[in-house]
Amino acid sequence: MDMEIDFKNYQLSHELRGHEDDVRGICVCGNAGIATSSRDKTVRYWVPDPTDKRKYESSKILLGHSSFVGPLAWIPPNPDFVEGAIVSGGMDTMVFVWNLSNGEKFLSLKGHHLQVTGLVLDDEDIVSCSVDCTLRRWRKGQLVENWEAHKSAIQAIIKLTSGELVTGSTDTTLKLWKGRTCLHTFAGHSDTVRGLAEMHGLGILSASHDGSIRLWSLTGEVLMEMVGHASIVYSVDSHVSGLIVSGSEDCSAKIWKDGACVQSIEHPGCVWDVKFLENGDIVTACSDGAVRIWTSYQERIADPADLDSYVSQLSQYKLSRKRVGGLKLEDLPGLEALQIPGTTDGQTKVIREGDNGVAYAWDLREQKWDKIGEVVDGPEDGMKVACS
Template sequence: MPYKLSATLQSHSSDVRAVRSPTNDLVLSASRDTTAISWQRQSGSSLFAPETVFRPGSRYVNAVAYLPPTAESSKGYVVTGGQEAIINIFSLSNPKDDPDFTLLGHSENICALDVSAGGAIISGSWDRTAKVWKDFSLAYELKGHEQSVWAVLAIDEEQALTASADKTIKLWMRQKLVHTYTGHQDAVRGLALIPDLGFASCSNDSEIRVWTFGGDIIYSLSGHTSFVYSLSVLPNGDIVSGGEDRSVRIWKDGECSQVLIHPAISVWAVSTMPNGDIVTGCSDGVVRIFSGSEERWATAADLKEYEDQVANQALPSQQIGDIKKSDLPGLEALNEPGKKAGDYKMVKNGDKVEYHQWDAVSYTWQKIGDVVDAVGQNRKQLYQGKEYDYVFDVEMDDKRSLKLPYNANENPYAAAERFLQSNDLPMHHIDEVAGFIEKNTSGVNLGSGSEEYVDPFTGKLSGPASVPTGSTAPSSTYVDPFTGHSRYTTASSISGATPSVNTQPSSQPPAPSTSKLIPMANPSLFKQVSVPRMRDKIFQFDEHLRNEISTSSLAMYPEETNSFETIFVYVASVLDNTAASLPTVADIDAVIQVLERWPSGTRFPIIDLARLITAFCPSTFEATSGLRSRFFSTLFKAAEWDMPWTPPIPKARETNIMIVLRAVANVFQDGVDLDGTWLAEIFQALEQMPFEALVKSQRLALATILFNMSSVSLRKAFEPQLRNQHLDLSLRVLRGESEDSQTTYRTLAGLGNVLYAARSKGPALESTQLQSIIEGISAVPPGFRQDIEGLALEVQSLL
């Protein structure tokens, strides 16, 4: 008989990350809602009801196990582990608020638990260890994995298996490593014992492998289209797997015999009952039971409702792959049967694209959702009389369904704030709601390219920068994009002195200076920072990545965390005039490695840390040839430099570009000897940017680069080709800038330095270049004349 839905267990309010079903009448579940629940079958029914809700702590519960009955607890115990790195053990016979036993020893999230037949507990953690506990005390540690231990399996009282994000599985005899199994191409997520044969493993590489204990692979099971998170084995020996592709698959004799699609993004956990029923835990917070026995199937009405839930799922096209609607067949294609369980077809049904999967048991195509494109199938949706690109349904803890409207050119935080205010919800959920919007609108350009943008550390909106007029010096007043608070004003020179807070722009501009301005030898560096705020944001993002199973492999390793801490301590010491160790090449390498693998939406604080590294650690780059080139190559890639520059540029990318430009500007300072090869790479990157696509903060950063380059050229003259590139780029800025006199001022100061160096050190500029400079100065808007008059006259005198 095929497996069909038997029961739906609803009480959790967030993802169910682990399930266990030790008897036909008991189900245990653990959830991100900070609870674990024991569910008891109702007498004479296939239905279950929550018996006890356990609250081990205030953070996610990610693992659950069952301890058999003892004299003290006739129903046994529930064992939980999670983010608090504590194992809590509660009696099922006499449940209390506080655990009966607490096991301490792990230092990071506990993500795996198992129990041997004799009652030994095995735990796996992000701290890269597994631990064996007997009689509620630590018996020994299993150390050897290089990354998080994602799965543990008790073979008997002496032997255990552990699986890790380092792609390996290890067999232990007590605390002694006996064998290491290699072959998976990504993190190994689940383990299951195959009686009289060996064991099975599943991985983020979407493969399931069946092994002998000697290390031979008996066979591999392919069919899942994404990460496979969990495995269990039925009493008849069939394997059950669940994963990120919304499916549970049943494998018989090496072939997929049935696919159970879920109306959720992830099937985090699977378990099997002694009677052969299958229990699943999903990202929608629901525990479901499926049975192969008709007498335990849900009612026909409930089965139809469940099928409709599955069929009505919206599948983003980026999750399915590239599709061209005109090439798809119509519904008639469903008359042709599939070849095996799990085969799929996409067909046109009017204006919709439907996704169907072949059910080999019922010998029919099962609709599992409508494929939607990036922006609401290219049609606006109405909400309260207004049109939006998206209108999301948001399920609340109290079972209300609220509407979240959003347009693709909005800032996610603005939409989140509007949603929370209109529904009288706490504002501390703003990060969560904004993250939901960003996750479900991937690939959409967010933002209009205007000067208003989100502070990357607080998520608050900052208004356009204001620049006081009438100053011959490059005083720059702007809203600090990293704190969202006061505007900063630099001192009345281009020396980059430490800024002072100024909440009001000057009402009376200073009189034009008559003193000699050129040469300006002191570079202007972007050193403003709140180290605690930057550190908190980076580690907040790291924790978020670590807590999501699909992104946990991207989180920092302990040695990388140490490198970041070293950099933070050093920068703080420079600002406080105290002593600390200079970051090493290895520390900078750690920043490169994290930046290379983190998602684009979380990169900005690391890019900003790179800005500080270039400002405060210039000597570290001199220690290894090619380090600076590799560092900036990574920064440009992180800011998506090779993506189209057509406005509107997404706000996240816009911010990243601005910070990278500031990092480049910080390289050019006293004592730094720059090689021509790296400078050529920088010019090549800068020349990619269409000036008209840049916002004010980016244009000012570009002008600062040109100025700082010129200040370095006063000490060591540019090679002719590099000087020509500097001149061409400077003239582009002069001709293109029409809003910000500060950008024009810094660019003109840079040209003055180049002219001064040409006159004092040579070689002289060509007459055509001198004429181009004259034309560039004449292109400056008349409204800037008072601001730059003294400098412009001095530059012209050098021609």
């Protein structure tokens, strides 16, 4: 693919509905399907809809975690698992292996003391990381080794194509591992390293609570720093085309090309996880319970009705969050409140006009409400009136 191709904006392709709470994790299972994890304690497995190539349908719901589920990994089909398997880790400290043929729990891996935050497959082994600061290696259902890898919570782990493991931690560093040996510590973020990904042929991507994304060479140089999110960056992923996607607390997924943000996709909630599909489409996990697929291919864009529905989900969400003088905008009275006369001269009233709060003062002599101006939130939820 020629990298000089103009970047085409991503648009909504499909919404996967079923989770009843925040969707926390996404695992792309080759071309077979997509697994998602949620605060609703379930893992869901979605497969392409045979009748519409844009869509996915729910295939399995994996039940067994007793608290919210985070990291996921996929085991491709093998003699033990004809349709492959899913590995999931939870707030309940457990790691489960699920057989996708029947949706049943195949293995329970017990050992972590706190929340499981990351999972990778290392040949036949599963390696898990946790808020308990340890890495644990499981082989055929048994713990074969574990070690303290950081002095603070480990938040993420990936396996590089070259075989090494990389961890990211609340101690603000990344560590590169060959077996139990730390080959390098990457220092530079000013807050928790929350998400990791490999950028093919270039190095390691890290997403941080400091709001930035970094690309590091394996020897520790910062090759690129991507700044643009307004809050914690939870996740990052890259595509062979050279595009990078990131998900943040600021309710957006951002797409980066050569270090610059080329698109910001607004969401009706926090974006917990982002992943590329092989074809370049993007999957996002949002706190509103929806998994969404975004595409830059015309033939995969959602129908106009679905696009409109998304626009209204967004505006509803913004309305529900908008505060005026410390009050929720949606709780303010409408224009009809101006039919009620004031009682004292200069009495003020804030009403909702469209998406804004507008202040009025009662003019006792004229017996009418005078518009003072739009209300904007001042510091500490105090009220400021922008005089019109």
